[in-house]
Amino acid sequence: GLCEHKYCGLGQHCVVNHETGQGECKCLDHCKPHYKPVCGSDRKLYQNHCELHRASCLKGYRITILHSEECFYKEAAGIGSSPIVTLRQHVNQRFPSMYKNSIGDMSWAATEVGPEGEDNCRLAEYRRLKTTILDLYDKRYMGSNSHSAHKDNMAARKQLVEVMFKHFDADNSGRVDAHELSQVIKQEGLSKDVFECTLFDLLKYNDVNDDEHLTKEEFYTAFVQGHRVESDLNSSSVMSQISVATVCQDAVLTCAIVGQARPPILWKRNNHYLNSLNLEDINSSGTWAHCELSSGESGAEDFGDDGSLYITKVTTTHMGNYTCHADGYEQLFQTHTLQVNVPPVIQVYPESQAREPGVTASLRCHAEGIPSPQLTWLKNGMDITPKLSKQLTLQANGSEVHISNVHFEDTGAYTCIARNEAGVDEDISSLFVEDSARKTLANILWREERLGIGNMFYVFYEDGIKVIQPVACEIQRHIKPSEKLLALQEEVCPTSPGEEVQRCVWSSAVNVKDKFIYVTQPTLDRVLIVDITSQKAVQTVSTDPYPVKLHYDRSHDQVWLLSWGDMERNFPTLQVINQASGRVSHHTVHTQPVGRHFDRVDDFFIPASSLIINHIRFGLILHQNEPIFHKIDLETTSYVKNIxxxxxxxxxxxxxxxxxxxxxxxxxxxxxxxxTQPQLILDSVTDTIIGQNGDVTGTPYVSPDGHYLVTVDDRDGLMRIQIISERGKIQAPFDIHTNLHLSDLAFQRSFTELHQYNIFGSSGRQTDVLFVELGTGKVKMIKSLKEATRSYEWPWSNKNRVMVSSGLFGQYLVTPSRESLFILDGRLNKLNCEITDVLKGNVVVWVGES
Known part of the structure; x- marks a missing residue:
């Protein structure tokens, strides 16, 4: 075209003048939006290099780049008239542009830019272009005996470059300008159709004095010394370095690759370039209990002019290996191992309790952090260790104070203190020892909490809802199908047309802040809300047909709901119920159509919050028969990107x-x-696949603290357990062979070991429960739990026998059979009791703290 060989300056592009029929250089209409702020010589802050050069073109005078931080500080202080918005840590370029300190006369370019002002010439491409030119002129002008001698012989290379310079310098001025470069490009056919770089990039990389000309010395540097950048690099910089950061603080990883005329530094994580990523999408998946942050502010990454990698508000998602290398020199690299420490977060149980003399009392403490916290106890501010005896002992590696045969003098405030390298946290558990005749307020309150509305399993089955206290296996309440909603005429489970017996059909339920239980009624196209305080059904929420799955996102107080549309899943939809814990009239809101399709949603996944992670930002949507994840922003319930x-x-x-x-x-x-194929491992920082998880196949489960990955593969009869270290290293699996055809798993904190978990697995076909100590691999079977509900009788999920634990400090678990309910004692690893006449009780929710 008319602009094919018209090379315009920075901040400009070629536009065809239809009156003259010639290509003309005009100022760019706009620049591609990305944020890499630079200071101009006019003391203004520009959004990126392109905006600076565009402003220079529009204003008609030269604006150079200043490497001082003066205008950054002016902008931060609100001084001056800088046109740029508030600073954000953003980079949207794959490779940092190598613009020069000044652009000289605007009539000719120091580099060729794309239609939106982007510089696509990477150093590796630049080197390839120069090698091609050397080979071309070697064949054309050097004798046949000298072919390729320039590759190994410095004298031969200098001789070749001397010939090239004479050819480039058409007017014999001793300097090569942009017009002469343009003529060579035309003669040799070196257009951008062939190379990402052009000969104009000689002016970008090698015009040392910015006079828009190449002297013979600058030309020599480009073609003779320019091939020795690698040897200029300091090979002693190739090493591994450990960097330690504390969560919520900023981290700076500095690359030690140095050398004269060093190319741009590129950073990789898990073999994926970070420089290329839109950092708006690299926010971490969670916000920390220690940080007063919204999750959108955590975990941004940026790149300094010195090649350093900046990570703001580090989280444990960022831990791992980062490598840096100079562009075009991947064989010379440095590895940074980023370790992230987390101050302890502590929780005790119970917060207070009242006991009569002579009985047993226990006070438990759980803390999470990196490194794993050490626990100590005080009683009324004094170290408890000197007072230990047969009556007063520490159990489970110091996480539990056990007092047998309590006395009045055992009354006190017991403080659990957790310490690690990153910090300290503490909490108090109070014990009151009082005679039964003295009903103090503390005694009454504790008994109401202990035996009242809390610490119950809610079981949803054909004949309504049973509220069960697991210690004594007592049925505290039975909400029948015919019971009316509070102050309403609606029934809990209206009679279906054509049915004589009033039955309930449930599929999924969630606990909302121990205030409400939301439970789906798929055949009624609604969600029923049960008030935990009154233990009554209080509201129904209409949904799309056949609601089958619920998830409560505590971060945003939202209940997410998947509906099938019909029993064949032909019209699936996602809906959200906002302000789920509020005592208001609730309704559903549809999410945006993901991937422009309402009807393909197969499932969704939202990570669970935990003691440390208390805010979740992103979720994943799975579509039917699509090899894609659709990433969603939970704050806006909107689509973000495809993975x-x-x-x-x-x-x-x-x-x-x-x-x-x-x-x-x-x-x-x-x-x-x-x-089947092995599991894939996806990096949530870069949203890229790292690779396969060895040969591990099957359904993955992760412990609440994130330290154990348990995978169940029924085809091979295997349970595979992998430890994930506190530095994020995924270890090789150890295997447990089982033919139980596991339906569901539940994690429970160990009662004997600190920072350890056990699992209980229910069988979809057999009558045994599998118990495994994850720390040791010890296995035990709990037998004779009767047959599960048949798979065809439970169409709502592949978990036809659930396993539900009782919270962070809970001792009990519940799993149903087809017609009974079994309560397990996790501390003793045995069956606690069976509750009969509970048909299809496969939806269970725990309410309470223990």
Missing amino acids: SLREYNCIPKSVAYTHLGGYYFVNCKPDSTGA
Whole structure:
């Protein structure tokens, strides 16, 4: 075209003048939006290099780049008239542009820019262009005996470059300008159709004095010394370095690759370039209990002019290995291992309790942090250790104070203190020892809490809802199908047309801040809300047909709801109920159509909050038969981006997540031949696939603290357990062989070991429960739990026998059979009791703290 060989300056592009029929250089209409702020010589702050050069073009005078921080400070202080918006840590370029300190006369370019002002010439491409030119002139002008001698012989290279310079310098002025470069480009056919770089990039990289000309010395530097950048680099910089940061603080990783004329520094994480990513999408998946942040502010990454990697408000998702290298010199690199420490977060149980003399009392403490916190106890401010005896002992590696045969003098405030390298946290558990005849307020309040509305299992089954106190296996309340909603005429489970017996059909339920239980009634196209304080059904929320799955996102006080549309899942939709814990009239809101399709949603996944992670920002949506995750912003319930799994031909089936390194573990559906493939590991920082999880196949589960990945593969009869270290390293699995065909798993904190978990697995086909100590691999079977509900009788999920634990400090678990309910004692690893006449009680919710 008319602009093919017209090379315009920075901040300009070529536009065809239809009157003259010639290509003309005009100022850019706009620049591609990305944020890499630079100071101009006019003391103004510009959004990026392109905006600076565009402003220079529009104003008609030269604006150079200043490397002082004066206008940054002016902007921060609100001084001057800088046109740029508030600073954000953003980079939207794959590779930092190598603009020069000044642009000289605007009539000719120091580099060629794309239509939006972007410089696409990377150093590796620049080197390839120069090598091609050297080879071209070597063949054309050097004798046949000298071919390729320039590659190994410095004298031969200098001789070749001397010939090239004479050819480039058409007017014999001793300098090569942009017009002469343009003529060579035309003669040799070196257009951008062939190379990302052009000969104009000689002016960008090698015009040392910015006079828009190449002297013979500058030309020599480009073609003779320019090939020795690698040897200029300091090879002693290639090393591993450990960097330690505390969560919520900023981290700076400095690359030690140095050398004369060093190219731009590129950073990788898990073999994916960070420089190329839109950092708006690299926010962490969680916000920390220690940070007063919104999750959108945490975890941004940026790149300094010195090649350093800046991570603001570090979280444990950022831990891991980062490598840096100079552009074009990947063989010379440095590895940074980023370790993230987390101050302890502590919780005690109970906060207070009242006991009569002679009975047993226990006070428990749980703390999480990195490194794992050490626990100590005080009684009324004094170290408890000297007072230890047969009556007063510490159990579970110091996490529990156990007092047998309590006396009045055992009354006191027991403080649990957790310490690690990053900080200290503490909490108080109060014990009151009082005679039964003295009903103090503390005694009464404790008994009401202990035996009242809290610490109950809610079981939803065909004949309504049973509220069960697990210690004594007492049924505290039975909400019948015919019971009316509070102050309303609606029934809990209206009679279906054509049915004589009034039955309930449930599919999923969630606890909302111990205030309400939301439970789906798929055949009634609604969600029922149960008030926990009154233990009554109080409201129904109309939904799309066949609501089947609920998830409560505590971060945003939202209940997410998946409906099928019909029993064949032909019209699935996602809806959200906002202000879920509020005592208001609730309704559903549809999410935006993901990928422009309402009707393809197969499932969704939102990571669970925990003691440390208390705010979740993003979730994943799975579509039917698509090798893609659709990432959603939970704050706006809007679509963010697609994450492709196509490279591995993986249609995701189920997902688990750990904040330690920020990994998603993806279970893929079998392919068309029925063959299974290993799990994929997805990096939530870069939203890219790291690779396969060895040969581990099956459904993933992650412990509440993120330290254990447990995978169940019924085909091979395997349970595979992987430890995830506090530095985010995924260790090799150890295997447990089982033929139980596990339906569901529940994690429970160990009662004997600090910072350890046990799991209980229910069988979808057999009558045994599997118990495993994750720390030791010890296995035990709890037998004779009767047959589960048949799979065809439970169409709502593949978990036809759930397993539900009782919270952070809970001792009991519940799992149903087809017609009974079994309560397990997790501390003693045995059956506690059976409650009969509970048909299809496969929806269970725990309410309470213990």
